[in-house]
Amino acid sequence: MNYIIEAKSAYYEYTNVKALQDVSFTISPNEITALVGPNGSGKTTLMRSVAALSSLQSGNIFIDGLDTIDYPREIHQKIGYLSDFFGLYDELTVAQHLEYAARSKNIASSEIEEISKNTLELLSIHDLNKRKVGELSRGQKQRVGIGMAIVHKPRLLILDEPASGLDPEARYKLSELLLYLQNKGMSILVSSHILAELEDYCTELLILKDGKLVEHTKLKNTNIESKKTKIRIKFLGNINKEVFDFMESQKVVSEIFADKNNTLEYVFTGEEIDKINFNRQLFINGYPILELSEPQADFQKEYLKSINRI
Secondary structure, three states, X not given: OOOOEEEEEEEEEEOOEEEEEEEEEEEOOOOEEEEEOOOOOOHHHHHHHHOOOOOOOEEEEEEOOEEOOXXXXXXXXXXXXXOOOOOOOOOXXXXXXXXXXXXXXXXXXXHHHHHHHHHHHHOOOHHHOOOEHHHOOHHHHHHHHHHHHHOOOOOEEEEEOOOOOOOHHHHHHHHHHHHHHHHOOOEEEEEOOOHHHHOOOOXXXXXXXXXXXXXXXXXXXXXXXXXXXXXXXXXXXOOOHHHHHHHHOOOOEEEEEEOOOOEEEEEEOOOXXXXXXXXXXXXXXXXXXXXXXXXXXXXXXXXXXXXXXX
16 A cells, blocks of 8 residues: 555654654545644654655664655655645745745746745735735734745645644634645644644644654544444433344344444544435434444543553
8 A cells, every 4th residue: 555654663762762663553545633742752853754754773664665765756746735834935925935845946037926825825814915014913924935836736744833932713723724735635744732623624643752663543434435423322321123123134234233332433434415415314214322422532531541541
């Protein structure tokens, strides 16, 4: 399988500090992966190593099949990277920043104007084209930074603490943007201390502690090609055989599981309209349903459970 990121026994050490210790994992294309952990856990070191900006002392990291140590320049063309504390020039306009980023990625001069225009429209900041960056808000500057990172349409976007300092509205717009980029086929690796915000858009969770990978969890399936959805139903009273027979007779239902709390979980594989019709039929049949939901992983719970394990 062709992974967008593949780490094999990655090791990196500063003076007397082991920043990464035998870190191994794989990330498939088109995922939005959250990288979390306490301060000093190795998140930024791992992101810089994935971006081919720092060289591992042992082990390997492959981006789209290329080794970061052997092919750093080729990898830089495949990725976009925005650090936590990124620099912009107050006296330059938004358009000039995008032109600079495009030229640094060897985009032909004849294509820069059109590509910059498309990037500005994608980020919903086309009206800021001629504004100097020094006049922009923190959220607007963040979008300019992301624009510079994606102007060359990378396969992988790496964001280190992108929501830091943003107000709630700007964070919401950032979530929408990342989901849109994923929908267009981009893979994203993002670190953040704001777990509730990551919960809105991430599909996988990587947890680091003391340079070690302590958890790699699949949170939800947002693969654009997939139509599978996990659904939970809580009933009033025991779940009888009639309910099971009905569920098993439906082609769009699989992996049916019932627990002792009058709760039934199953995987639904149909379209949204099929789901609406199926739920309507459940109520028409008169089954005593108390609650119907689509459960997602709890970031806070997963994170604390993994961190406290070691």
